[in-house]
Amino acid sequence: MTAPPLTWLYAPGDRPHVVAKALTAGADVVVVDLEDAVAPDRKDYARAATAELLTEPQPIPVHVRVNAVGTPGADADLTAIAALPGVRGLRLPKVTSPGQIVRVAEDTGGADAGAPPLYALLESALAIERAHAIASCHTALRGIGLGEADLRADLGVREDAGLDWSRSRVIVAARAAGLPPPPQSVHPDIRDLEGLAASCARGRTLGFLGRAAIHPRQLPVIERAYLPTQREIEEAETIIKAAATERGAQALPDGGFIDAAMVSAAHRTLSLARRN
Numbered sequence: 001m002t003a004p005p006l007t008w009l010y011a012p013g014d015r016p017h018v019v020a021k022a023l024t025a026g027a028d029v030v031v032v033d034l035e036d037a038v039a040p041d042r043k044d045y046a047r048a049a050t051a052e053l054l055t056e057p058q059p060i061p062v063h064v065r066v067n068a069v070g071t072p073g074a075d076a077d078l079t080a081i082a083a084l085p086g087v088r089g090l091r092l093p094k095v096t097s098p099g100q101i102v103r104v105a106e107d108t109g110g111a112d113a114g115a116p117p118l119y120a121l122l123e124s125a126l127a128i129e130r131a132h133a134i135a136s137c138h139t140a141l142r143g144i145g146l147g148e149a150d151l152r153a154d155l156g157v158r159e160d161a162g163l164d165w166s167r168s169r170v171i172v173a174a175r176a177a178g179l180p181p182p183p184q185s186v187h188p189d190i191r192d193l194e195g196l197a198a199s200c201a202r203g204r205t206l207g208f209l210g211r212a213a214i215h216p217r218q219l220p221v222i223e224r225a226y227l228p229t230q231r232e233i234e235e236a237e238t239i240i241k242a243a244a245t246e247r248g249a250q251a252l253p254d255g256g257f258i259d260a261a262m263v264s265a266a267h268r269t270l271s272l273a274r275r276n
Helices: 016-022 040-053 072-081 098-108 125-129 131-135 148-155 160-176 193-206 216-226 230-245 260-274
Strands: 007-012 029-033 062-065 089-092 118-122 141-146 211-213
Touching: 007 016, 007 216, 016 029, 016 040, 040 072, 072 089, 072 098, 089 098, 098 118, 098 131, 118 131, 125 131, 125 148, 125 160, 131 141, 131 160, 141 160, 148 160, 160 193, 193 216, 211 216, 230 260
Parallel strands: 007 029, 007 211, 029 062, 062 089, 089 118, 118 141
Antiparallel strands: none
16 A cells, blocks of 8 residues: 655745645645635736646656636636646645636546546535535545635634644545545744644644645645554554464454454555554
């Protein structure tokens, strides 16, 4: 099993030198942002600069966050970006309906035709209500996640705990649709590494896997938080050993029983452990 990514580093598309640094910062995936990180009068330049960069494959996977689906900016982004060899994923912000995903999949040809896979960002109350419908609407969609800044504003939430239900809703919707566990949304204070670590620990208990970042200094904190502990590694090894030797109901030394879902989770734990 290939280890899933744990870190996604955002870089503004209108600052090519920052994107270049991001590619060597140690992230699993770099996300070139053409949306919120770029001022309106810089959109055309960001699109052109990103297209120039991605005419060739890059040393690590690069995703592009385009402008919101249905806007002229998104149409221009997809026309310029979607078919380039260096694009490994398209991140679609402010998704509110399955139809938006279907439209982009049809316009780009879908992953089965060689187009990059799609990832939806849910950033409003309406999107959260439709989370499973969005997550399961098309085979080109390979992941969903939260855009917490916009969601917080939409809900009028002041305390972080006020987002926990929405977070759980998106995690459950992703897994019910057969998608990977979502990564956490960004931690906006790049100086608050202790707060980032605590937030990651909380996110891990909810079922997130990995996190988006906006600065390279956040990457090792995120990775440490989401790598398995030694105890988790030992438990995973025990589960896999039992699954390989037992028939029928599979019992653990402590008397517990395991099933296929536990075995799959154990393989994922060990794949994460091996990334070191």
